[in-house]
Amino acid sequence: MQKVIKSTDLNADLKNILSVIPHDKLFILTDRNSEELCFHLINNLDEIKNAGKITIEAGDNNKNMESLSSIWTFLCNNGATRNSLLINLGGGMITDIGGFAAASFKRGIKCVNIPTTLLGAVDAAVGGKTGINFNGLKNEIGAFAAAETVLIDSVFFKSLDYSNFMSGYAEMLKHGLISNESTWVKLLQFDTRNIDYQILKELVVESVEVKEDIVEKDPLEKNIRKSLNLGHTIGHAFESLSYTMKQPMQHGYAVAWGIVCELYLSHKKCNFPKDKLWQTLSFIKENYGTFYFGCDEYEALYELMKHDKKNASVDEINFTLLSDIGQCLLNQTATKEDIFESIDFLRESIGA
Ligand SMILES: NC(=O)c1ccc[n+]([C@@H]2O[C@H](COP(=O)([O-])OP(=O)(O)OC[C@H]3O[C@@H](n4cnc5c(N)ncnc54)[C@H](O)[C@@H]3O)[C@@H](O)[C@H]2O)c1
Numbered sequence: 491m492q493k494v495i496k497s498t499d500l501n502a503d504l505k506n507i508l509s510v511i512p513h514d515k516l517f518i519l520t521d522r523n524s525e526e527l528c529f530h531l532i533n534n535l536d537e538i539k540n541a542g543k544i545t546i547e548a549g550d551n552n553k554n555m556e557s558l559s560s561i562w563t564f565l566c567n568n569g570a571t572r573n574s575l576l577i578n579l580g581g582g583m584i585t586d587i588g589g590f591a592a593a594s595f596k597r598g599i600k601c602v603n604i605p606t607t608l609l610g611a612v613d614a615a616v617g618g619k620t621g622i623n624f625n626g627l628k629n630e631i632g633a634f635a636a637a638e639t640v641l642i643d644s645v646f647f648k649s650l651d652y653s654n655f656m657s658g659y660a661e662m663l664k665h666g667l668i669s670n671e672s673t674w675v676k677l678l679q680f681d682t683r684n685i686d687y688q689i690l691k692e693l694v695v696e697s698v699e700v701k702e703d704i705v706e707k708d709p710l711e712k713n714i715r716k717s718l719n720l721g722h723t724i725g726h727a728f729e730s731l732s733y734t735m736k737q738p739m740q741h742g743y744a745v746a747w748g749i750v751c752e753l754y755l756s757h758k759k760c761n762f763p764k765d766k767l768w769q770t771l772s773f774i775k776e777n778y779g780t781f782y783f784g785c786d787e788y789e790a791l792y793e794l795m796k797h798d799k800k801n802a803s804v805d806e807i808n809f810t811l812l813s814d815i816g817q818c819l820l821n822q823t824a825t826k827e828d829i830f831e832s833i834d835f836l837r838e839s840i841g842a
Pocket residue numbers: 521522523524527528548549550553580581582583584586606607608609610613614615616617618619620628629646647648649650651654657658661741742
Protein backbone atom coordinates (compact mmCIF):
# COMPACT_ATOMS: atom_id res chain seq x y z
CA MET A 491 0.00 0.00 0.00
CA GLN A 492 1.16 3.54 -0.73
CA LYS A 493 2.63 5.39 2.22
CA VAL A 494 1.40 8.98 2.65
CA ILE A 495 3.45 11.06 5.08
CA LYS A 496 2.07 14.34 6.40
CA SER A 497 5.44 15.83 7.12
CA THR A 498 6.49 17.85 10.13
CA ASP A 499 10.18 17.95 9.13
CA LEU A 500 10.59 17.84 5.37
CA ASN A 501 14.31 17.15 5.14
CA ALA A 502 14.37 14.59 7.95
CA ASP A 503 11.39 12.75 6.43
CA LEU A 504 12.97 12.79 3.00
CA LYS A 505 16.29 11.53 4.35
CA ASN A 506 14.46 8.68 6.00
CA ILE A 507 12.50 7.83 2.85
CA LEU A 508 15.71 7.69 0.81
CA SER A 509 17.32 5.44 3.38
CA VAL A 510 14.49 2.88 3.35
CA ILE A 511 13.88 2.67 -0.41
CA PRO A 512 16.81 0.79 -1.95
CA HIS A 513 18.11 2.44 -5.14
CA ASP A 514 21.32 2.84 -7.10
CA LYS A 515 20.80 6.30 -8.62
CA LEU A 516 18.46 9.12 -7.75
CA PHE A 517 16.70 11.43 -10.23
CA ILE A 518 14.51 14.46 -9.53
CA LEU A 519 11.83 15.70 -11.90
CA THR A 520 10.60 19.30 -11.63
CA ASP A 521 8.99 21.84 -13.89
CA ARG A 522 10.55 25.29 -14.31
CA ASN A 523 8.50 26.76 -11.43
CA SER A 524 8.91 23.96 -8.90
CA GLU A 525 12.63 23.95 -9.75
CA GLU A 526 12.86 27.64 -8.95
CA LEU A 527 10.48 27.84 -5.98
CA CYS A 528 10.64 24.42 -4.31
CA PHE A 529 13.89 22.61 -5.09
CA HIS A 530 15.92 24.69 -2.61
CA LEU A 531 13.64 23.50 0.21
CA ILE A 532 14.91 19.92 -0.15
CA ASN A 533 18.41 20.69 -1.33
CA ASN A 534 20.11 20.31 2.08
CA LEU A 535 20.72 16.60 1.61
CA ASP A 536 23.89 15.51 -0.21
CA GLU A 537 22.02 12.82 -2.08
CA ILE A 538 19.62 15.41 -3.47
CA LYS A 539 22.49 17.68 -4.47
CA ASN A 540 24.05 14.83 -6.45
CA ALA A 541 20.84 13.58 -8.05
CA GLY A 542 20.22 13.76 -11.81
CA LYS A 543 17.96 16.78 -12.37
CA ILE A 544 15.30 16.69 -15.05
CA THR A 545 13.37 19.91 -15.59
CA ILE A 546 10.48 20.26 -18.03
CA GLU A 547 8.34 23.23 -19.07
CA ALA A 548 5.44 24.07 -16.75
CA GLY A 549 1.76 23.93 -17.68
CA ASP A 550 -0.76 21.22 -18.47
CA ASN A 551 -0.16 21.62 -22.21
CA ASN A 552 3.28 20.12 -21.47
CA LYS A 553 1.82 17.00 -19.86
CA ASN A 554 2.39 15.40 -23.24
CA MET A 555 4.37 12.91 -25.33
CA GLU A 556 7.27 15.30 -25.95
CA SER A 557 7.89 15.94 -22.25
CA LEU A 558 7.46 12.25 -21.47
CA SER A 559 9.98 11.36 -24.15
CA SER A 560 12.45 13.92 -22.77
CA ILE A 561 12.19 12.31 -19.30
CA TRP A 562 12.77 8.81 -20.70
CA THR A 563 15.71 10.13 -22.76
CA PHE A 564 17.35 11.74 -19.73
CA LEU A 565 16.96 8.56 -17.67
CA CYS A 566 18.32 6.46 -20.53
CA ASN A 567 21.33 8.69 -21.17
CA ASN A 568 22.25 9.15 -17.52
CA GLY A 569 22.60 5.60 -16.32
CA ALA A 570 19.17 4.92 -14.84
CA THR A 571 18.54 1.24 -14.17
CA ARG A 572 15.51 -0.74 -13.03
CA ASN A 573 16.82 -0.03 -9.54
CA SER A 574 16.85 3.76 -9.83
CA LEU A 575 14.48 6.06 -7.97
CA LEU A 576 12.65 9.10 -9.34
CA ILE A 577 11.42 11.92 -7.12
CA ASN A 578 8.56 13.92 -8.63
CA LEU A 579 8.74 17.39 -7.11
CA GLY A 580 5.90 19.54 -8.41
CA GLY A 581 2.18 19.90 -8.89
CA GLY A 582 -0.23 17.38 -10.38
CA MET A 583 1.22 17.84 -13.82
CA ILE A 584 4.63 16.63 -12.58
CA THR A 585 3.36 13.77 -10.42
CA ASP A 586 1.10 12.56 -13.29
CA ILE A 587 3.78 12.59 -15.98
CA GLY A 588 6.64 11.61 -13.67
CA GLY A 589 4.57 8.76 -12.25
CA PHE A 590 3.88 7.51 -15.77
CA ALA A 591 7.52 7.92 -16.84
CA ALA A 592 8.55 5.84 -13.82
CA ALA A 593 5.84 3.23 -14.44
CA SER A 594 6.93 2.73 -18.04
CA PHE A 595 10.75 3.16 -17.93
CA LYS A 596 12.28 -0.35 -18.15
CA ARG A 597 8.73 -1.57 -17.31
CA GLY A 598 8.76 0.25 -14.01
CA ILE A 599 11.04 1.95 -11.57
CA LYS A 600 10.09 3.29 -8.15
CA CYS A 601 9.09 6.87 -7.55
CA VAL A 602 8.36 9.20 -4.64
CA ASN A 603 5.93 12.10 -4.98
CA ILE A 604 6.57 15.41 -3.24
CA PRO A 605 3.55 17.53 -4.21
CA THR A 606 4.21 21.27 -4.24
CA THR A 607 0.70 22.51 -5.07
CA LEU A 608 -2.43 22.23 -2.97
CA LEU A 609 -4.03 20.22 -5.74
CA GLY A 610 -1.10 17.84 -5.89
CA ALA A 611 -1.11 17.33 -2.14
CA VAL A 612 -4.81 16.65 -1.60
CA ASP A 613 -5.38 14.74 -4.80
CA ALA A 614 -2.97 14.15 -7.70
CA ALA A 615 0.07 12.79 -5.86
CA VAL A 616 -1.99 10.19 -4.02
CA GLY A 617 -3.63 7.07 -5.40
CA GLY A 618 -1.60 6.05 -8.42
CA LYS A 619 -3.43 7.58 -11.39
CA THR A 620 -0.60 8.61 -13.71
CA GLY A 621 -0.52 9.70 -17.31
CA ILE A 622 -0.46 12.35 -20.00
CA ASN A 623 -2.95 14.23 -22.13
CA PHE A 624 -3.23 12.94 -25.70
CA ASN A 625 -5.20 13.75 -28.84
CA GLY A 626 -6.85 16.75 -27.16
CA LEU A 627 -8.11 14.57 -24.29
CA LYS A 628 -7.28 14.70 -20.61
CA ASN A 629 -5.19 11.83 -19.23
CA GLU A 630 -5.98 9.70 -22.27
CA ILE A 631 -2.81 7.62 -21.91
CA GLY A 632 -1.68 6.40 -18.52
CA ALA A 633 -1.45 3.67 -15.95
CA PHE A 634 -2.42 2.97 -12.39
CA ALA A 635 0.98 2.98 -10.69
CA ALA A 636 1.25 4.31 -7.17
CA ALA A 637 4.34 6.13 -5.96
CA GLU A 638 6.10 4.23 -3.17
CA THR A 639 5.68 7.19 -0.83
CA VAL A 640 3.99 10.58 -0.94
CA LEU A 641 5.56 13.28 1.21
CA ILE A 642 3.17 16.16 1.90
CA ASP A 643 4.39 19.40 3.41
CA SER A 644 2.32 22.58 3.36
CA VAL A 645 5.47 24.73 3.34
CA PHE A 646 5.29 24.57 -0.46
CA PHE A 647 1.85 26.20 -0.65
CA LYS A 648 3.09 29.60 0.52
CA SER A 649 4.36 30.53 -2.95
CA LEU A 650 1.15 29.53 -4.75
CA ASP A 651 -0.79 32.33 -6.37
CA TYR A 652 -4.49 32.73 -5.67
CA SER A 653 -5.72 30.87 -8.73
CA ASN A 654 -3.48 27.86 -8.10
CA PHE A 655 -4.63 27.86 -4.50
CA MET A 656 -8.28 27.90 -5.60
CA SER A 657 -7.64 25.24 -8.22
CA GLY A 658 -6.55 22.83 -5.49
CA TYR A 659 -9.36 23.98 -3.25
CA ALA A 660 -11.90 22.74 -5.82
CA GLU A 661 -10.70 19.16 -5.34
CA MET A 662 -11.00 19.67 -1.56
CA LEU A 663 -14.56 20.83 -2.07
CA LYS A 664 -15.18 17.70 -4.14
CA HIS A 665 -13.80 15.59 -1.27
CA GLY A 666 -16.18 17.40 1.11
CA LEU A 667 -19.17 16.79 -1.14
CA ILE A 668 -18.51 13.08 -1.54
CA SER A 669 -17.65 12.44 2.12
CA ASN A 670 -19.58 14.24 4.86
CA GLU A 671 -21.53 17.38 5.66
CA SER A 672 -19.26 18.73 8.40
CA THR A 673 -16.21 18.79 6.09
CA TRP A 674 -18.28 20.44 3.35
CA VAL A 675 -19.54 23.11 5.79
CA LYS A 676 -15.99 23.85 7.04
CA LEU A 677 -14.79 24.21 3.46
CA LEU A 678 -17.57 26.66 2.56
CA GLN A 679 -16.80 28.72 5.68
CA PHE A 680 -13.02 28.94 5.16
CA ASP A 681 -11.78 32.40 4.24
CA THR A 682 -10.01 31.78 0.94
CA ARG A 683 -8.96 35.45 0.56
CA ASN A 684 -7.18 35.58 3.88
CA ILE A 685 -5.67 32.16 4.35
CA ASP A 686 -5.12 30.85 7.86
CA TYR A 687 -2.34 28.32 7.19
CA GLN A 688 -2.92 26.43 10.42
CA ILE A 689 -6.58 25.77 9.58
CA LEU A 690 -5.59 25.00 6.00
CA LYS A 691 -3.14 22.37 7.21
CA GLU A 692 -5.93 20.62 9.13
CA LEU A 693 -8.27 20.79 6.14
CA VAL A 694 -5.54 19.35 3.89
CA VAL A 695 -5.03 16.37 6.21
CA GLU A 696 -8.79 15.75 6.31
CA SER A 697 -9.03 16.05 2.54
CA VAL A 698 -6.16 13.75 1.67
CA GLU A 699 -7.56 11.17 4.08
CA VAL A 700 -10.84 11.16 2.13
CA LYS A 701 -8.84 10.28 -0.97
CA GLU A 702 -6.64 7.71 0.78
CA ASP A 703 -9.68 5.87 2.21
CA ILE A 704 -11.39 5.61 -1.15
CA VAL A 705 -8.30 4.60 -3.09
CA GLU A 706 -7.47 1.93 -0.55
CA LYS A 707 -10.92 0.38 -1.03
CA ASP A 708 -10.86 0.55 -4.83
CA PRO A 709 -7.42 1.34 -6.30
CA LEU A 710 -8.39 0.53 -9.91
CA GLU A 711 -11.63 2.55 -10.09
CA LYS A 712 -13.95 -0.39 -10.57
CA ASN A 713 -16.43 0.98 -8.09
CA ILE A 714 -16.34 3.56 -5.27
CA ARG A 715 -13.26 5.33 -6.69
CA LYS A 716 -15.61 6.71 -9.37
CA SER A 717 -16.86 9.06 -6.63
CA LEU A 718 -13.50 10.89 -6.89
CA ASN A 719 -14.51 11.77 -10.43
CA LEU A 720 -17.46 13.95 -9.35
CA GLY A 721 -17.42 17.11 -11.48
CA HIS A 722 -14.94 15.64 -13.95
CA THR A 723 -17.23 14.26 -16.67
CA ILE A 724 -18.22 17.79 -17.65
CA GLY A 725 -15.17 19.44 -16.01
CA HIS A 726 -12.66 17.59 -18.18
CA ALA A 727 -14.68 18.57 -21.27
CA PHE A 728 -14.46 22.26 -20.23
CA GLU A 729 -10.72 21.89 -19.59
CA SER A 730 -10.00 20.22 -22.95
CA LEU A 731 -12.16 22.76 -24.81
CA SER A 732 -10.32 25.61 -23.11
CA TYR A 733 -7.06 24.39 -24.65
CA THR A 734 -8.52 24.16 -28.16
CA MET A 735 -9.98 27.65 -27.67
CA LYS A 736 -6.46 28.79 -26.64
CA GLN A 737 -7.81 29.99 -23.28
CA PRO A 738 -6.23 27.42 -20.92
CA MET A 739 -8.26 26.76 -17.80
CA GLN A 740 -6.73 25.35 -14.62
CA HIS A 741 -7.89 21.85 -13.77
CA GLY A 742 -9.55 22.81 -10.48
CA TYR A 743 -11.53 25.63 -12.11
CA ALA A 744 -12.86 23.18 -14.69
CA VAL A 745 -13.74 20.79 -11.86
CA ALA A 746 -15.52 23.56 -9.89
CA TRP A 747 -17.68 24.44 -12.90
CA GLY A 748 -18.16 20.74 -13.65
CA ILE A 749 -19.37 20.28 -10.06
CA VAL A 750 -22.04 22.95 -10.58
CA CYS A 751 -23.38 21.11 -13.66
CA GLU A 752 -23.20 17.71 -12.00
CA LEU A 753 -24.90 18.90 -8.81
CA TYR A 754 -27.64 20.32 -11.03
CA LEU A 755 -28.02 16.85 -12.59
CA SER A 756 -27.88 15.36 -9.07
CA HIS A 757 -30.74 17.63 -8.03
CA LYS A 758 -32.81 16.91 -11.11
CA LYS A 759 -32.28 13.16 -11.24
CA CYS A 760 -31.42 12.10 -7.67
CA ASN A 761 -33.11 14.76 -5.47
CA PHE A 762 -29.88 16.33 -4.24
CA PRO A 763 -31.19 19.08 -1.88
CA LYS A 764 -31.77 22.40 -3.59
CA ASP A 765 -30.38 24.47 -0.69
CA LYS A 766 -27.06 22.57 -0.79
CA LEU A 767 -26.88 23.06 -4.54
CA TRP A 768 -27.34 26.83 -4.06
CA GLN A 769 -24.83 27.05 -1.20
CA THR A 770 -22.17 25.23 -3.24
CA LEU A 771 -22.99 27.29 -6.31
CA SER A 772 -22.69 30.56 -4.45
CA PHE A 773 -19.25 29.58 -3.07
CA ILE A 774 -18.06 28.63 -6.56
CA LYS A 775 -19.52 31.78 -8.11
CA GLU A 776 -17.77 33.93 -5.54
CA ASN A 777 -14.39 32.22 -5.75
CA TYR A 778 -14.04 31.02 -9.33
CA GLY A 779 -15.58 33.83 -11.36
CA THR A 780 -16.79 33.25 -14.89
CA PHE A 781 -15.63 31.78 -18.12
CA TYR A 782 -17.20 32.68 -21.42
CA PHE A 783 -18.49 30.25 -24.00
CA GLY A 784 -21.70 29.92 -25.96
CA CYS A 785 -24.26 27.26 -26.89
CA ASP A 786 -22.38 26.67 -30.13
CA GLU A 787 -19.71 24.87 -28.05
CA TYR A 788 -22.17 22.36 -26.54
CA GLU A 789 -21.80 19.71 -29.24
CA ALA A 790 -18.00 19.86 -28.96
CA LEU A 791 -18.27 19.48 -25.18
CA TYR A 792 -20.57 16.49 -25.63
CA GLU A 793 -18.12 14.87 -28.06
CA LEU A 794 -15.35 15.30 -25.45
CA MET A 795 -17.55 13.69 -22.75
CA LYS A 796 -17.90 10.60 -24.96
CA HIS A 797 -14.23 9.89 -24.12
CA ASP A 798 -14.74 9.89 -20.35
CA LYS A 799 -13.05 6.82 -18.87
CA LYS A 800 -16.09 5.95 -16.74
CA ASN A 801 -18.24 5.35 -19.84
CA ALA A 802 -19.25 1.75 -20.41
CA SER A 803 -20.25 2.37 -24.05
CA VAL A 804 -19.74 5.15 -26.58
CA ASP A 805 -23.40 6.16 -26.64
CA GLU A 806 -23.88 6.82 -22.95
CA ILE A 807 -22.13 9.33 -20.73
CA ASN A 808 -21.43 8.08 -17.24
CA PHE A 809 -21.60 10.35 -14.18
CA THR A 810 -21.05 10.15 -10.48
CA LEU A 811 -24.02 11.96 -8.91
CA LEU A 812 -25.09 12.64 -5.33
CA SER A 813 -28.44 12.20 -3.60
CA ASP A 814 -27.03 14.19 -0.67
CA ILE A 815 -23.64 15.19 0.71
CA GLY A 816 -21.67 11.96 1.15
CA GLN A 817 -24.29 9.88 -0.69
CA CYS A 818 -22.66 8.96 -3.99
CA LEU A 819 -24.55 7.29 -6.82
CA LEU A 820 -22.17 5.67 -9.29
CA ASN A 821 -22.72 4.77 -12.95
CA GLN A 822 -25.50 7.30 -13.50
CA THR A 823 -26.29 8.33 -17.04
CA ALA A 824 -27.93 11.48 -18.40
CA THR A 825 -29.45 12.37 -21.75
CA LYS A 826 -27.85 14.93 -24.01
CA GLU A 827 -30.78 17.27 -23.27
CA ASP A 828 -30.22 16.99 -19.51
CA ILE A 829 -26.49 17.58 -19.91
CA PHE A 830 -27.09 20.67 -22.06
CA GLU A 831 -29.64 21.91 -19.53
CA SER A 832 -27.03 21.55 -16.77
CA ILE A 833 -24.58 23.62 -18.82
CA ASP A 834 -27.30 26.24 -19.40
CA PHE A 835 -27.79 26.31 -15.63
CA LEU A 836 -24.08 26.93 -15.09
CA ARG A 837 -23.93 29.69 -17.71
CA GLU A 838 -27.02 31.42 -16.34
CA SER A 839 -25.75 31.13 -12.76
CA ILE A 840 -22.24 32.45 -13.31
CA GLY A 841 -23.27 34.99 -15.91
CA ALA A 842 -21.28 33.47 -18.79
N1 LIG B 1 -3.56 11.71 -10.76
C1 LIG B 1 -4.60 12.22 -10.14
O1 LIG B 1 -5.29 11.56 -9.34
C2 LIG B 1 -4.95 13.65 -10.37
C3 LIG B 1 -5.84 14.31 -9.52
C4 LIG B 1 -6.14 15.65 -9.76
C5 LIG B 1 -5.53 16.32 -10.80
N2 LIG B 1 -4.65 15.67 -11.59
C6 LIG B 1 -3.92 16.38 -12.64
O2 LIG B 1 -3.08 17.34 -11.98
C7 LIG B 1 -2.87 18.45 -12.84
C8 LIG B 1 -3.19 19.73 -12.13
O3 LIG B 1 -2.33 19.83 -11.01
P1 LIG B 1 -1.82 21.25 -10.50
O4 LIG B 1 -2.95 22.16 -10.32
O5 LIG B 1 -0.90 21.02 -9.39
O6 LIG B 1 -1.08 21.80 -11.80
P2 LIG B 1 0.45 22.02 -12.15
O7 LIG B 1 1.30 20.91 -11.72
O8 LIG B 1 0.48 22.41 -13.58
O9 LIG B 1 0.82 23.28 -11.21
C9 LIG B 1 0.17 24.51 -11.40
C10 LIG B 1 1.20 25.65 -11.54
O10 LIG B 1 1.83 25.86 -10.29
C11 LIG B 1 3.26 25.85 -10.43
N3 LIG B 1 3.79 25.44 -9.15
C12 LIG B 1 4.06 24.20 -8.67
N4 LIG B 1 4.42 24.26 -7.38
C13 LIG B 1 4.40 25.56 -7.02
C14 LIG B 1 4.66 26.26 -5.81
N5 LIG B 1 4.96 25.61 -4.68
N6 LIG B 1 4.54 27.60 -5.82
C15 LIG B 1 4.18 28.28 -6.95
N7 LIG B 1 3.90 27.68 -8.10
C16 LIG B 1 4.01 26.33 -8.14
C17 LIG B 1 3.47 24.91 -11.59
O11 LIG B 1 4.73 25.12 -12.17
C18 LIG B 1 2.34 25.32 -12.52
O12 LIG B 1 2.67 26.48 -13.21
C19 LIG B 1 -3.75 18.22 -14.06
O13 LIG B 1 -2.96 17.67 -15.08
C20 LIG B 1 -4.75 17.21 -13.58
O14 LIG B 1 -5.28 16.45 -14.64
C21 LIG B 1 -4.35 14.36 -11.38
